[in-house]
Amino acid sequence: MKKIFISLLIPAIFLWAKNIAYSDEVVSLYLNKDDAKVIGKLLPTNPFEILKDQNNKVMIRISGYINPKFPSVIYFNNSQRIIVAAFSKNIKLNYSQIKKGEKGKWDKVNLEIWADKKDFSKDNRKMLNHAKELFVNNCGICHALHSEKEFNVNAWPAIFKSMVNRTSIDKKDQWLVIEYLQKNAKDFKIK
Ligand code: HEC
Structure with a gap:
């Protein structure tokens, strides 16, 4: 017992x-x-x-x-x-x-x-889904959506920053989307 x-x-x-x-x-x-x-x-x-x-x-x-x-x-x-x-x-x-x-x-x-101290979450799945939504809804308007897997981890921040001003993605959400793209990039490694 x-x-x-x-x-x-x-x-x-x-x-x-x-x-x-x-x-x-x-x-x-x-x-x-x-x-x-x-x-x-x-x-x-x-x-x-x-x-x-x-x-x-x-x-x-x-x-x-x-x-x-x-x-x-x-x-x-x-x-x-x-x-x-x-x-x-x-x-x-x-x-x-x-x-x-x-x-x-x-x-x-x-x-x-x-x-x-902010309104933190116990897991990051919901915020990553929100990031994906922002990416899909904003980045496929003028051209076909480029897939997350099309670029390497180190390439995504500059590509995203060169395009973000053409979208309505809020300044506050920009790093959220960059982290999402990097963590789904072609060569992403967990370790
Ligand atoms: C208002 C229209 C518009 C929106 C919205 C837009 N793009 Fe673009 N994108 C373009 C144009 C035009 C080009 C062609 C190259 C240039 O003008 O810089 C391009 C080119 C690209 C390229 C090719 C660059 C290369 O070197 O191969 C990528 C990747 C890209 N966009 C990603 C994105 C992403 C990610 C987003 C969302 C954050 C986005 N685009 C939103 C207009 C847009």
Whole structure:
């Protein structure tokens, strides 16, 4: 009886401990809770863990990969330019290194940082569907829709940015659509 109880309890604690969330829009980041100065941005659709929740701010843990030579950007995987968070270049960030990159691949890191509290979601499926809808409804008007798979991860941001001003996609949704396109691109890798 006791054994069954413990084996049920362990997964429950694990799920409760990891408070994973996603934002559908860009979120401002701060070094300290009461700072007014924004030092970085977290981009939509990427998972983060909420560690503390205080008034209008949350302390979050971001996981990702950095190029140790240019450590002001956290990427989604160890070799492609899918931005999870980007920071001012002159800010010293307190990364904890999880795994050193091998053969020129980027280092896996965690970063704890403060963020504006928003209406976060428990998963990112709905926001990715919304991004797809924006893409399909706006990008196939003047020419046939170019498929997500037509371009590489690193090519999509520039292509999207060169076209977005011809569409009615809101400024607030632009990074949402870019992240969607990159995560569905021809050469996308999860790791
Ligand atoms: C108002 C019309 C219009 C809309 C809306 C539009 N495009 Fe285009 N697109 C064009 C035209 C015209 C070209 C031909 C090249 C040029 O003018 O830059 C083009 C070219 C392209 C190309 C080919 C570029 C290349 O180098 O092969 C891609 C890819 C593309 N568009 C993607 C998109 C995406 C993604 C969106 C939505 C964000 C979009 N377009 C929305 C008019 C549009």
